[in-house]
Amino acid sequence: MNKERLLAAVHGPRDFPPKIDNLVAFGGRSNVGKSSLLNSLLKLPVARISKTPGRTRAIYLFDSRAGWIAADLPGFGFAAGSRDDRASWKELVASLFEGKRPLLTIQLIDPRIPTSDFDLDFRDYLRDLALRSACIATKADRLNQSERSQAKARLEKEFGDVLFVSSRTGEGIEALRKRIQKELPNGETPKKRN
Numbered sequence: 497m498n499k500e501r502l503l504a505a506v507h508g509p510r511d512f513p514p515k516i517d518n519l520v521a522f523g524g525r526s527n528v529g530k531s532s533l534l535n536s537l538l539k540l541p542v543a544r545i546s547k548t549p550g551r552t553r554a555i556y557l558f559d560s561r562a563g564w565i566a567a568d569l570p571g572f573g574f575a576a577g578s579r580d581d582r583a584s585w586k587e588l589v590a591s592l593f594e595g596k597r598p599l600l601t602i603q604l605i606d607p608r609i610p611t612s613d614f615d616l617d618f619r620d621y622l623r624d625l626a627l628r629s630a631c632i633a634t635k636a637d638r639l640n641q642s643e644r645s646q647a648k649a650r651l652e653k654e655f656g657d658v659l660f661v662s663s664r665t666g667e668g669i670e671a672l673r674k675r676i677q678k679e680l681p682n683g684e685t686p687k688k689r690n
């Protein structure tokens with residue numbers, strides 16, 4: 497694996513590399529499909545890095561080689577997550593968002609399961625900080641037509657616009673890349689991908 501694409505593992509504010517521009521953050525609950533999506537978007541085995549057993553919880557920064565840097569936020573746990581877990585997750589994420597504002601935060605949602613309190617908390621947190629965000633519904637290949645329209649209606653109420661993606665079929669990946677490019681200052685031209 498291309499080690500130089502992993503720019504940093506951030507455990508606290510002091511771990512941020514000094515020159516980080518055009519940050520795009522990716523957050524969602526564990527198992528939402530975040531690593532698979534990042535693998536498709538970045539053409540990089542992200543999961544192998546951030547999910548290596550024994551690694552401590554951190555925000556991993558990856559060079560997209562398309563003019564922006566991906567911040568892979570730790571997945572937040574299911575309802576079982578203790579208050580302390582939530583507090584330390586929030587503290588870590590706050591150290592990123594309050595120190596370095598992302599251009600865009602991609603909030604990943606699994607459209608097959610009800611939106612959790614944590615998802616709504618995260619949405620409200622982004623709104624409170626007036627951060628731009630985009631809601632992405634993952635694993636779209638698993639929904640039939642009627643499930644998709646139901647999920648779309650529900651998620652639009654909760655989050656506004658929603659883009660359906662599938663890392664398995666590639667649906668929505670190019671649209672998401674374009675959505676991210678649109679946020680880059682002065683319509684920055686992406687560096688050549690390889």
Ligand code: GDP
Pocket residue numbers: 525526527528529530531532533543571634635636637638661662663664665
């Ligand atoms: P993370 O915990 O959010 O990083 O989630 P992962 O990317 O590891 O995915 C969790 C599970 O969902 C794995 O079993 C993946 O194979 C599966 N998965 C991820 N993306 C998709 C997708 O687009 N379609 C389908 N059908 N399964 C997916």
